Structure formats: structure tokens, C-alpha cells
Amino acid sequence: xxxxxxxxxxxxxxxxxxxxxxxxxxxxxxxxxxxxxxxxxxxxxxxxxxxxxxxxxxxxxxxxxxxxxxxxxxxxxxxxxxxxxxxxxxxxxxxxxxxxxxxxxxxxxxxxxxxxxxxxxxxxxxxxxxxxxxxxxxxxxxxxxxxxxxxxxxxxxxxxxxxxxxxxxxxxxxxxxxxxxxxxxxxxxxxxxxxxxxxxxxxxxxxxxxxxxxxxxxxxxxxxxxxxxxxxxxxxxxxxxxxxxxxxxxxxxxxxxxxxxxxxxxxxxxxxxxxxxxxxxxxxxxxxxxxxxxxxxxxxxx
Amino acid sequence: xxxxxxxxxxxxxxxxxxxxxxxxxxxxxxxxxxxxxxxxxxxxxxxxxxxxxxxxxxxxxxxxxxxxxxxxxxxxxxxxxxxxxxxxxxxxxxxxxxxxxxxxxxxxxxxxxxxxxxxxxxxxxxxxxxxxxxxxxxxxxxxxxxxxxxxxxxxxxxxxxxxxxxxxxxxxxxxxxxxxxxxxxxxxxxxxxxxxxxxxxxxxxxxxxxxxxxxxxxxxxxxxxxxxxxxxxxxxxxxxxx
Numbered sequence: 001x002x003x004x005x006x007x008x009x010x011x012x013x014x015x016x017x018x019x020x021x022x023x024x025x026x027x028x029x030x031x032x033x034x035x036x037x038x039x040x041x042x043x044x045x046x047x048x049x050x051x052x053x054x055x056x057x058x059x060x061x062x063x064x065x066x067x068x069x070x071x072x073x074x075x076x077x078x079x080x081x082x083x084x085x086x087x088x089x090x091x092x093x094x095x096x097x098x099x100x101x102x103x104x105x106x107x108x109x110x111x112x113x114x115x116x117x118x119x120x121x122x123x124x125x126x127x128x129x130x131x132x133x134x135x136x137x138x139x140x141x142x143x144x145x146x147x148x149x150x151x152x153x154x155x156x157x158x159x160x161x162x163x164x165x166x167x168x169x170x171x172x173x174x175x176x177x178x179x180x181x182x183x184x185x186x187x188x189x190x191x192x193x194x195x196x197x198x199x200x201x202x203x204x205x206x207x208x209x210x211x212x213x214x215x216x217x218x219x220x221x222x223x224x225x226x227x228x229x230x231x232x233x234x235x236x237x238x239x240x241x242x243x244x245x246x247x248x249x250x251x252x253x254x255x256x257x258x259x260x261x262x263x264x265x266x267x268x269x270x271x272x273x274x275x276x277x278x279x280x281x282x283x284x285x286x287x288x289x290x291x292x293x294x295x296x297x298x299x300x301x302x
Numbered sequence: 303x304x305x306x307x308x309x310x311x312x313x314x315x316x317x318x319x320x321x322x323x324x325x326x327x328x329x330x331x332x333x334x335x336x337x338x339x340x341x342x343x344x345x346x347x348x349x350x351x352x353x354x355x356x357x358x359x360x361x362x363x364x365x366x367x368x369x370x371x372x373x374x375x376x377x378x379x380x381x382x383x384x385x386x387x388x389x390x391x392x393x394x395x396x397x398x399x400x401x402x403x404x405x406x407x408x409x410x411x412x413x414x415x416x417x418x419x420x421x422x423x424x425x426x427x428x429x430x431x432x433x434x435x436x437x438x439x440x441x442x443x444x445x446x447x448x449x450x451x452x453x454x455x456x457x458x459x460x461x462x463x464x465x466x467x468x469x470x471x472x473x474x475x476x477x478x479x480x481x482x483x484x485x486x487x488x489x490x491x492x493x494x495x496x497x498x499x500x501x502x503x504x505x506x507x508x509x510x511x512x513x514x515x516x517x518x519x520x521x522x523x524x525x526x527x528x529x530x531x532x533x534x535x536x537x538x539x540x541x542x543x544x
Contacts, residue, residue: 021515022510022514022515023514024513024514024515024516027513028510028512028513028514028532029512029514031512032304032512044516052521052525052527053516053519053527057507058507058516058517058518058519059347059507059508059509059515059517059518060507061345061346061347061371062346063346064346065346066346066347066509068509068515068517070515070516070517073516073519073527216346217346265346265509267510267514268347268348268509268510268511268514268515269341269346269347269348270304271304271386271510271512272304
């Protein structure tokens, strides 16, 4: 079965994309499988300048998932262009650049720096990282701010712009509609949920940054619900993310209204999870009576 | 490599400490100081555990029960476990006539294979092992059987020298200056301060174990970020902020 799908700027040979922050720039996973098998790769967030990220403990496990508080560690957009993009040119897969920043200006500067890099097929505006003090989550939880940064990004961007939304909001539909109104080409739902754990030996927060982003299978029902709610209200494609570990999970997201998916924390447990899901997906679609990928998209409300 | 290893044994060898023997092809690729990331059924993240011994197709892992994951692992007595590895850089095998191996508690196991490798190279190996108390003593017979010079210290004096490993080194006037170490951070800090030549292995919470997620980074003295899983876990003395 053909499981390819075309989205703005992205000709995905299959709908499986490792999620930003969970796959680096592909180098480490290229030791395990051919990255050309992937529909696309959402590369690690780029900021204008190098960021060390957060101090102290950055990882905590929890039932059916994990918390991270990496804090957008990256070497800055120039170093990424010099050191990482040439490597990615070796592969036949669609590269999505995740763009982050501490201010609206920084997002725009990163987009400008990447605008003429042919290997980048689309931008993913990360207005939803819970682990940075400025920008990130603040922009993604207020509809007017999400609108403003998306509109400005669209004005200067030479590539399609997808906006990655935060689930840490009262009404995700309101934010999604604001991004659509600002001419976003697509939406990515969802980033991590804000959470924390306590170290019983000290009685203090376990993570160095106190709070972290919750990911893994425990957030899948929330992500599905948000995709389902948003998909019925917008006319732009949705890339679903949240706890995906199997082709069945992918089908749930397609049924909820996603056109493609990103796989995040599952890569940590099984570096081969993406090629496994890609191999399984046609069989699972067939099992549930679908003749194409498109038939499955939005089935839950159509 | 990702493969299922067969559990040969998983026995209690000291207070809260277990010896897990796995039959796996990963063993043929493993080096002293590397680790494997073990999936424990029911837990989302793998557990990075250092390799204590490499014998043909058998990897020996010596681990301490410190949380729910390792508590569950100790009860898995047969069957297979999903293994990812060998991971990390391992200790270098350099041409050193004399090496001083310093291990603290559950940091000692990876140094056992390392001692074997240095003995094989013809180095004279001295091992200083520190424990909190005698009930946590491990690998004494094994190190003795290798024929290394072995010194043991306990914090409470319940076995061997009463005090920490550096006090023991002073007491016995051990003057070797090339050190290979693994153990708790205060011990590594003290070693880093006293010695100029050598390597230590770090421990850190990890998610991916392969260098992608940036969950386990430590800060270098040059201000750069180093991934314990990929750039380490073994670093030269003086390389990172401890």
C-alpha cells in the first residue's frame, strides 16, 4: 500500500517523522538504520546563539513516560548550518527545522539564517517548549502572541511554516485558530506537558529546572483528544505527536485527524522504532480495512 | 546493537548488590568502561549499567538496587532482556608501566575488566577499593585472583583500612601517578584535584543512551557540553566540572 502523503512543502514517503529533540540531527540513529527510510526528520531546535541548556538533572522517569528539562541545548543556528545540515543532505528524507527563541526577534533571525538552506523543507515554530524562561511556552499559550509570531514568521519565511502547539492551555482550539488565521501552513500537536517530580531523599524537586516536559505513552490520550478537537475546526494539516510507539498508535492519530505523525520519546527505548512502525503501518491499515492512508485521516469525525 | 540477551544468572552478591550474567553477541564488541542500556519490562526508559566482565559471549553486570527499576530487575531470574549497546567510549588502554585503579562502591565493577585488560598489556596494577561498610564489599576474591595488589577501605572501619580511599593511599604511601577511577562524585572530585594523569568514568541519568537527547550532559572545564553517554562515560582527569 502506498503510504506517502504530500503536505505543504513536504513530500513524505511515509507519515513517520522523528520528533524534534528526540533524534538530534540524525547522526546517532544513522548508526542503527538508513535515515532515508523516514518520511522526514524534525531536527533538534535551533536558537540564534549557542545554548548550554538547563543545569542539574534533566531526565526523570515516570509511569509510562518521562520528564525532560533539557532547555533547548544547541550550538546555535550557524553551527547547525555548518556542521549538521551537510550530513543530512546525504539522505533522501524531508528535513523540518524546529525553530526556537527567547523573543519574537530570535525566531525570525533563526528563520532568516535557514531560509536559503535547500535541505530544509519546512519550519516548525516551537512556541511550546516548557523548559525555557522566555519565549517558548509564553508565546504558545496566548492566542494573540501565537498569532503575532506566526504572522511575522510567515512574512519572512521562504518555506512553509508549521506551528508546534503546547498542550498547557485551557483551549487549544483557540490557539490553533489564531495560527491558522496568521497563515500557518500546518500545525504540530502536541509538545510536552508541564510536570515535575520530587526526590524523596531530599524532599526537593528532582529536576534541576524544577519542572520538565512530560512525554511518552502517558500523554497519548491527551494528544489524541487535542488533535481531534483541532482537526474539526481548522483547514490546515495536522502532524500528530504524543506517545506514539506502534503503527496502531499512528492509525489512532490519523483517525483523530492527523495527516502525519512525529515519534518522540519512543526512540529512546528503541532506536529502531521508526523503521519498525513504517514497516508495520501498511499491514495495520489493511487490517482495519483501509485502502489508502488518506481514507484513515479524520475518520473519527467524518 | 540492539538484541535480546539471555539471562544466565542474576544473583545477590552483597547488600542490595546483584550480579547479572547475560549471554549476548554484544559481548564480542564490548570494551572495559562501556555500558549497556537494559530494558526492564514495565519501565519506560532503559537502565544504563556498566560492564564488569567480558568473557567470550558472556557479559557480567554488577548493579545496585537504587530505585524501582533495579528493584524489578533483581527479580528477573530467567529469560531474555532487550539490550542496547555496547555504548560509550570505554577506558583507553595506554602504555603505562604502573596503573592505579581507584573504585568506590558500585563504581568498582567496570574497573574489574579494566584491571584485566591492563594486566594483559603487562602493566603492574594496584587496586584501591572503598566501600561504606563491609556488607557492601564486592569483587575482593575476583581481584585477588587476578593477582593485582589490592587495598580495601571502608568508611566505618568494618573491613580493611578505616577511612576513604585517598587516606588509604596516603597511609600506604602508594605513589603511582596514573589513575583510572569510578565511584561517587566526592571521591572523583578529590582524585581530580590530587592527580594530573588518568581517566574517570561518570554516572548520569540517561534517556536515549546514544547521544541524541542531551539528557545526560555535563559541563566541561572549557565551558562546552559533553554527553556522558556518547562523549563519555570515561573522561580524562580535568576535563569536566564534577
